[in-house]
Amino acid sequence: MHITLKATGNNAGMISHLLAKNPYNTYDRTEKGARVRMVYTVFTEEEAEIVIQASPDSIDLVKNSPDSYDITQYINDREFVTSSLFCTYIRGTLGTALNGKPKEDYIAWVTHPFALELSFGPVASDLPDAVVEGLFAPLGYQVTIERGEADYSFQLKNRSTVRYVTLSGHQTVQYALRQLLLLIPVLDNYKHYYISEEEFDKLRRYGEGWLSAHPLRELIIRRTLHFTNLIEQFEQSDSAATRTKKHAIQEQKHNHEQDQQQEQSLEEGTQQPTVRLNELRYQAIMDVIRKLPRRQKIVDFGSGEGKLSARLARMKGIEEIWAVEPSAYAQVRAVERFAKLERHADAIRPTPMMGSLFYYDEQLRGKDVMILCEVIEHVDEHRLNRVMNTIVTEYQPGMLIVTTPNREYNEVYRMDQQELRHGDHRFEWSRSEFRERCEQWIEEAPYSLALEGIGEEVEGFGQPTQMAVFTRRKEPKNS
Structure with missing residues (x-):
């Protein structure tokens, strides 16, 4: 360096x-x-x-x-x-x-x-x-x-x-x-x-004479302070800031990256609870599963630290949850979270499992529901068709639920056209691109498709997250 x-x-x-x-x-x-x-x-x-x-x-x-x-x-x-x-x-x-x-x-x-x-x-x-x-x-x-x-x-x-x-x-x-x-x-x-109010002084000293007039000032402040509450405090305390900037800061509350960081802070007790986009995703997925007549066996692919799996563990009718994740670090956090479920008499304990979308595992075949929540955008686009083909032809879940960012909504966040919401995202699709790919994946597979959005809707841009629900149809018996 x-x-x-x-x-x-x-x-x-x-x-x-x-x-x-x-x-x-x-x-x-x-x-x-x-x-x-x-x-x-x-x-x-x-x-x-x-x-x-x-x-x-x-x-x-x-x-x-x-x-x-x-x-x-x-x-x-x-x-x-x-x-x-x-x-x-x-x-x-x-x-x-x-x-x-x-x-x-x-x-x-x-x-x-x-x-x-x-x-x-x-x-x-x-x-x-x-x-x-x-x-x-x-x-x-x-x-x-x-x-x-x-x-x-x-x-x-x-x-x-x-x-x-x-x-x-x-x-x-x-x-x-x-x-x-x-x-x-x-x-x-x-x-x-640790990012705190001490960063305010650095912004003022190093930004003196040029930052206030910079066309990407909002981006610089957002990526320096990261947390919405710190950004708002800085804007309110900075005499050079104008009132017209405040609306943009409020919009950034929905930023995917900030949402993850705020969630971590909430777990540490440093923020007041709010309805976050991540929570809305989980709720939307659970609403779909709750209506299913068969939901006994669930696979949460790319389960991360087990947040969604832990929520599903308390839903009536679910008998087993496979929390599949390739990261050892995330797996350890998930195990700690699952252990806390023992205090709830109505909860089952998810099974943590080391695994990847790129390696077929017979144990996961034929489950009632398979979930890919904010997963596919972390896969190289040229490898994704093979992954989805394995799911619909080999795993054959009764229902497949996929969520992914809506690229069109990035403009609401004041993001550059080429900018992605997270550093590990390999792509982000518009609503029409997502629909086209979903239809391709099930072109020769016995699945129906339903699409919907998650989060606050803005006319012309849709909602920040898009969700696809694939439901497996009963194949006709050979005569």
């Missing part, structure tokens, strides 16, 4: 005084458990290039983690990508430049715009290239985005989230570094620490 800062033109060498780092010495320190190095690869009065690199300890990154039982904690990109972690490591190194407080003889250069080139990476971002460019171009930068060389038999490289970004333009060193330290975490969209 690194940043390269290059200045050219008359007096380019003055940036060494703004950084307060001697160009003839190598800066090598340990910051928050990571080794941070700064070196001048070029230094003259007309050109100066500085590379800032951070190397965290991969073991230290997961030490004392609650996921110590799960080997996948060691398989992550935090050691390599330029992220909020990286910004934390280098913040102390750049303190003089960020605060604009060099030695008195050089104060005048703090407000001097240099011809700068800033490059950083690799950065893993779920934002499309157009949005990445939209974050930096309004600040006066020419943006270049590159991906690493790779030889694939299909267009995986073009869809890779990992990119290297280069910015070119005239800017003061202080503003350039503040913009990077605020926007790099926006790109990565992952915070390694």
Whole structure:
């Protein structure tokens, strides 16, 4: 993980005084458990290039983690990508430049715009290239985005989230570094620490002079603060915020990603209960199952932490629930949740099962109901037809219930046209695209199809979630 800062033109060498780092010495320190190095690869009065690199300890990154039982904690990109972690490591190194407080003889250069080139990476971002460019171009930068060389038999490289970004333009060193330290975490969209009101000060200090007029201000604030209540508090306390922004913040309450984070906070007792989209999905699925004459045997595919399975466990008429999930971490959370059901005399205990849509399991064949709640969008689109064929021809459930995001509704959330609601989504379909695919899946299978929406409906955009209910018809006996 690194940043390269290059200045050219008359007096380019003055940036060494703004950084307060001697160009003839190598800066090598340990910051928050990571080794941070700064070196001048070029230094003259007309050109100066500085590379800032951070190397965290991969073991230290997961030490004392609650996921110590799960080997996948060691398989992550935090050691390599330029992220909020990286910004934390280098913040102390750049303190003089960020605060604009060099030695008195050089104060005048703090407000001097240099011809700068800033490059950083690799950065893993779920934002499309157009949005990445939209974050930096309004600040006066020419943006270049590159991906690493790779030889694939299909267009995986073009869809890779990992990119290297280069910015070119005239800017003061202080503003350039503040913009990077605020926007790099926006790109990565992952915070390694607890998000609280302390982030307000960072937004104000690093965003001073440019954030209030930025066309993607709402996106920057949303991906910095994440939680709706924090976003609202920031807007209310920020004297520069306008009243017209508040309606957009209210709409963001329905954002899929925020909904998941709010749900976690609710479990920890930090939020007041509200009717969330995730809860509406569960309720819609349960309403469908409750009306079935046969609902004894249920398969919850991609059950995650077992939230839906735990709700179904208390429904009358259900005798067994298979909670199928490939993630060991999610399975452990599900087991803990299922154990709590013992206090309810009317509840059965779901059976957690390690499994995947890509591997057929005879045990799951012929059940009354199979559920894929917010699952298919996490599957590569070119593999999905095979998965669905296995379900309708091999598993043959009496009913199949599938929910997935409605891409048209993303515009209600003020999302970019190419932006997806979650970093792991491989696709999101419009209502017509979803209907077309559903009809294809059962073209030669004995199933009928019913489609409906879940969540608040907006004219022209539908509802945030779409649900397909496939009901197996009785096949006529051969004469």
